[in-house]
Amino acid sequence: MLTDLLGFPPQVLFGQLLLGLINGAFYAVLSLGLAVIFGLLNIVNFAHGALYMLGAFATLGLTQYLGIGYWGALIFAPLIVGAIGVGLERVLLRRLSGIDHLYGLLLTFGLALVIEGTFVKLFGASGIPYPTPEALQGGVNLGFMFLPFYRGWVVVASLAVCVATWYLFERTKIGAYLRAGTENPRLLQAFGVNVPLLTTLAYGYGVALAAFAGVLAAPITQVNPLMGSNLIIVVFAVVVIGGMGSIMGAVVTGLSMGVIEGLTKVFWPEASSTVIFVVMAIVLVLRPAGLFGKPA
Amino acid sequence: MNKFLGYLIVLAISLAAPLFIYPVFLMKLLCFALFASAFNLILGYGGLLSFGHAAFFGGAAYISGHALKVWGLPTELGILVGALSAGVLGLAIGTLAIRRQGIYFAMITLAMAQMAYFVFISSPFTGGENGLQGVPRGMALGMIDLTNDRSMYYFVLAICLAGFLLIARAVHSPFGQVLSAIRDNEDRARSLGYDIERYKLLAFVLSATLAGLAGATKTVVFQLASLTDAHWHMSGEVVLMTLLGGLGTIAGPAVGAGIIVTLQNYLASGPLAAWVPVVLGVIFVACVLSFRRGVVGELREFLRRSF
Numbered sequence: 001m002l003t004d005l006l007g008f009p010p011q012v013l014f015g016q017l018l019l020g021l022i023n024g025a026f027y028a029v030l031s032l033g034l035a036v037i038f039g040l041l042n043i044v045n046f047a048h049g050a051l052y053m054l055g056a057f058a059t060l061g062l063t064q065y066l067g068i069g070y071w072g073a074l075i076f077a078p079l080i081v082g083a084i085g086v087g088l089e090r091v092l093l094r095r096l097s098g099i100d101h102l103y104g105l106l107l108t109f110g111l112a113l114v115i116e117g118t119f120v121k122l123f124g125a126s127g128i129p130y131p132t133p134e135a136l137q138g139g140v141n142l143g144f145m146f147l148p149f150y151r152g153w154v155v156v157a158s159l160a161v162c163v164a165t166w167y168l169f170e171r172t173k174i175g176a177y178l179r180a181g182t183e184n185p186r187l188l189q190a191f192g193v194n195v196p197l198l199t200t201l202a203y204g205y206g207v208a209l210a211a212f213a214g215v216l217a218a219p220i221t222q223v224n225p226l227m228g229s230n231l232i233i234v235v236f237a238v239v240v241i242g243g244m245g246s247i248m249g250a251v252v253t254g255l256s257m258g259v260i261e262g263l264t265k266v267f268w269p270e271a272s273s274t275v276i277f278v279v280m281a282i283v284l285v286l287r288p289a290g291l292f293g294k295p296a
Numbered sequence: 297m298n299k300f301l302g303y304l305i306v307l308a309i310s311l312a313a314p315l316f317i318y319p320v321f322l323m324k325l326l327c328f329a330l331f332a333s334a335f336n337l338i339l340g341y342g343g344l345l346s347f348g349h350a351a352f353f354g355g356a357a358y359i360s361g362h363a364l365k366v367w368g369l370p371t372e373l374g375i376l377v378g379a380l381s382a383g384v385l386g387l388a389i390g391t392l393a394i395r396r397q398g399i400y401f402a403m404i405t406l407a408m409a410q411m412a413y414f415v416f417i418s419s420p421f422t423g424g425e426n427g428l429q430g431v432p433r434g435m436a437l438g439m440i441d442l443t444n445d446r447s448m449y450y451f452v453l454a455i456c457l458a459g460f461l462l463i464a465r466a467v468h469s470p471f472g473q474v475l476s477a478i479r480d481n482e483d484r485a486r487s488l489g490y491d492i493e494r495y496k497l498l499a500f501v502l503s504a505t506l507a508g509l510a511g512a513t514k515t516v517v518f519q520l521a522s523l524t525d526a527h528w529h530m531s532g533e534v535v536l537m538t539l540l541g542g543l544g545t546i547a548g549p550a551v552g553a554g555i556i557v558t559l560q561n562y563l564a565s566g567p568l569a570a571w572v573p574v575v576l577g578v579i580f581v582a583c584v585l586s587f588r589r590g591v592v593g594e595l596r597e598f599l600r601r602s603f
Contacts, residue, residue, distance in 0.1 A: 044399045095585055101399055102345045103584050106539065109532055110580025117573035230410075233528065237407040240400060270418060277411035281392055284404065288395040 013266055014145035020262015021255065022151055022220070025158035026213050028254025030235045032165055033209035035244040039182035040202040043093060043104030048235070049228025050115040051207050054081045055214025056223045057119065060130055070133035070219070074157075077215045078208035085207030089200050112229070119225035127222030154216045161212060162251045169247055178202060237280045243293025253291060310453055319449040320517065325557050326456040327514040332537040332549030333463050334506030339535070340544035341467055342499045343479030345402040347531050348389060348409030349507050354526025355412060356382040356508030361428040361521040362421050371434035371442060375455070375512040382508020383501050385412065390500035394493055397482075406528060413526050427522030431515055448517065455513050459506050464546055466502060475499050476544075507534075529573070536576060539583050542590030551591050 030048060037045045045051075058077035062068040068076060088111065096104050132150045139148035169175040180188045181198050189195045214228075221227055242253030257276050265272040283291060313322055331353055338344050360378025363369045369377065393404040416422045423429065433442035442448045466472050478485040478492045486492050515521045524530065533556065541552025556576070563572050583590070589597060 038399075044403065092581065092585065099588075102402065103588065105345065105347075105399055105402055106535065107581055107584040109535075110577045110584065113532070113573045113577030113580065115577075117571065117577060121570050121574070233406055233410045236403040237410075240396070240403050240407065273414045273418075274411045277407050280404070280407055284392045284395050 008266055010144045011146070016262040016266045017259060018145070018147065018151055018155075018262075019265070020259040021155050022258070023261060024255035024258020025155050026217060026231070026254075027235055027238045027258055028162055028251045029158050029209055029213040030231070031239050031242065031244075031250045031254050032162060032247060033206035033213075034235065034239055035247065035250050036165070036178075036209070037203055037206035038244050040178065040185070040199045041089075041093060041097075041104065042101050043096070043108065044101075044236075045203075045206065046105055046108035046232065047088075047111040047115065048108075048207075048210050049230075049232030050112040051081055051085065051228070052210040052214040052217070052231070053119065053223075053225060053228040054084065054115065055211025056130070056218040056227060057123075057214075057225075058211065059215045059218045060128060060223045063130075070215075074212070074215050078211040081211035081214075082204040082208030086200055086204040088207075089203040093203065094196070094200075112232075116225055116229055123225055125224070125226060127224040127227075129222050130218040132219040150219060154220065157216060158213070159251075161209065162247070165209070166247045166251075234276055237276050241276075241280050241283045241291060243290025245290075245293050249292025307457075310457075314446050314449045319445040321557075321561060323449055323452045323517045324514070325554055326452050327510045327517065328534075328537065328553040328557050329550035330456045330459045330513070331507050331510035332534055332541065332553040333460060333546075334503050334510060335534045336538045336543065336545075336549040337463055337466065337506070338499055338503040339538055340542075340548070341472060341475050341479065342496060342503075344394075344496065344500070345399075345535070346393070346405040346500070346503070347402045347528070347535070348393075348405030348407075348412075349504070349534050350526050350528060350530035351389065351409035351412040352382040352386055352504040352507040353511035353514075353530060353534070354416065354521070354523075355385050356511040357515040357521035357525045358416060358422050358428060360512035361431040361515045364434065364516070365428065365431050366421075370438065371436060371451075371516060374434075375509065375516060378512030378515070379505050379509040382511065383505035386501045386504020386508075387497070390497050390504070394496045394500065406531065409526075409531060410528060413523070413528070416523065416526050422521070422523075425523065427520055428515075429520055431519045431521065433516055433519060442516070452513055452517060455509065459509055460550075463506065467546065471495070471498070532580075533576065536580050536583070538590075540579065540587075540590055542592035542594070542596075543588075545590070545592040545596065548590050548592035555591070 030052060034045055034048055037043060055077050058080050059070070059073040062073045062076055063070070092107060092111070093104065096107060136150040136153050139146055141147075169178060177188065177193055177198055180193075181195055181202070185195045217227065238254055238257050239250075241257065242249045244250070257279065260279065261272055261275055264275040271278075331349075335346070335349050338346050356378035359381040360374045363377045364371065364374035367374075389405060389408045392408065393401050396404060417424060421428075433448060436442055436447070436451045440447050440451070442451060474485065474490055474495055477488075478490070478495055482492060511525060514525070537552035537556050538549045539552070540555060541550065542548025559575070560572060563569060563575060568575065587594065
C-alpha cells in the first residue's frame, strides 16, 4: 500500500483528483461548445448552462415517457437539444447578425432566464435522481483508490467527444468550411458556401455538445433545473483563462482547471469554489490574451 | 428652460409622492433607479458591459449593514463606508477587467462578481443564507428619526438626487465626453492622446461606488442585506433595467428601474409570482430583438421625427 502523500491519505487525494477530472471534462466539453459557437456567431452563449440542463432533462424524459434508456439518450438527447438550438438560432439569434456582439450575450441571458425559470416552476428547484446505467454500476479497486466505473466512463466519453470535435474541425471538409467561416465569412460566402446554414449548424453542434455533457452529468449530479446556472459562470472563467482560439486549448484548460479545483478541495477546501476565479485573475495580469489566445 | 421646468416637475412629484404611494415601495424604486443610473454610466456612456455590478450593490449592502449594526456608526457614515468599499472593490475588479474588451469584459466581471458572491456566502459576518438582519436605521444628522418611513423617504430621496446629479454632471463634463468618444471609437480616442485605460477605470470605479451607494441605502431602508443583492441575477436585472429604459440616456435607467420594480411588486402578489424570472427573461429577449433604444430612447427618436 502507498503511504500517505503529503499527509493526506491517497484515497482522498486520488478521489478528489478523479472528481476534478470529471468536472474538468465538463468544463472542457462546455467551453468547447462555447468556442464553436463564438467562432461563427460571435456570440457568447449565456444559455449554454440552461441547454446543458435541458440535455439532462431530455435524458430523464426519454427514459420516463419513451422508455429510451441512458445509452439511447446519449444520442437522442443531444439531437433533440441540438434541434432546439437550431430553432433558436433561426428564429432569434439570426436577427442579431451585424449588431454589437454584446446584444447576443444579452439575448441568450434572457433565454437562460426563461428556460431555467420555466423548469424551476415545473419541476421545483430540488434535484431528481437518475440511476447509473446498469452496465456501469460498481467499480474497481485500483489499490490506491476506488474507481467507480461510471466516473471513469464520463472522463473517457468526454475526451472522446473532444477528440472527435477536433477531428471534425481540423481534418474534414466541413471543418475547413467552419474554420474559414470563423476567419472570413463574407469571403467564404463569395466562394458559394452557404454560410448561414453553416452558422446554424455550428450553433446546433455547440448546443448538442452542451446537452451531451448534460446527459453524462445526469447520474452524477441529479437532474436539477439550476444545475447549469452556476456552472456556466465557471466555464466563462475557464474560457477567459484559455481563450477561445483553439480546440485543444479549450480541452487542456478545462481539464487542468478541474484538476486544480479538485486538488484545492484536498488542501484548502474553503478556497475550492473560488480557485478558478483566482487563476483567471492571475492569468489576466500575466497574459491578458489568455493562455492559448492570440494577443489582439 | 424647458429642461429646467422638467426637472422642477420631477422634483415636485418626488416630494409629493409619499403622500399618495407607500413610501417603502418608493424608496426601493429610488434605490434601484440610482443603481441602474450608476450602471448606465459604464454601459451606456462607456460602452462596457459589466455583468458583475451585483458585487458592488451587494458588497456595499453587507459592509454598510455591518458598519451600522456591529460598529454602530451613524447612518450617513455607514452608508458612506459601504459606498467607498464598493469603490475599492470596483478598483480591484476594474483593473483586471479592462485588460480585455467586449464580451471578455462581461465574462470577467461576471466571474469576479461570482467570486465575491462565494466570499460573501462563506464569511461569517454576512450571516450566510439568512443574510444580515436587523440593521438599525438610526438618525439622520443625529436628529431626524429614520424609523419613520416618511422621514426615511426624504433622506433616501436626498441621497439618490445627489447621486443622479453627480452622474448627470459626470456625463456632461469633459470626462463624460471623452468616455463617449472611447465608446464610439477606441482607436481614434487613443490616437488623440487620451489614456483610455485610465478613463475606463475611473468610470468603472465611479459606477461601482454609486452602485454601492444604492446598495447601502437599500440596506438601511429594508434593514436587511442578503445574498439576493449579490447574486448574478441582480447583475442581470440592472442590465435589463438600463436596457429597457434606454442605454446612454440620463432618464432611461430610472424609467427602466421603475418599470421593473413595479412589475416585480405587482407580479409578486399575483398568481404569476413564481414566473417572475421567466417574465424578466421574455422582456430581455423582446428588448434585444426589437426595442434596443429602450423606452426613453424610442420616445426621443419619436419626438425628433415628429417635430
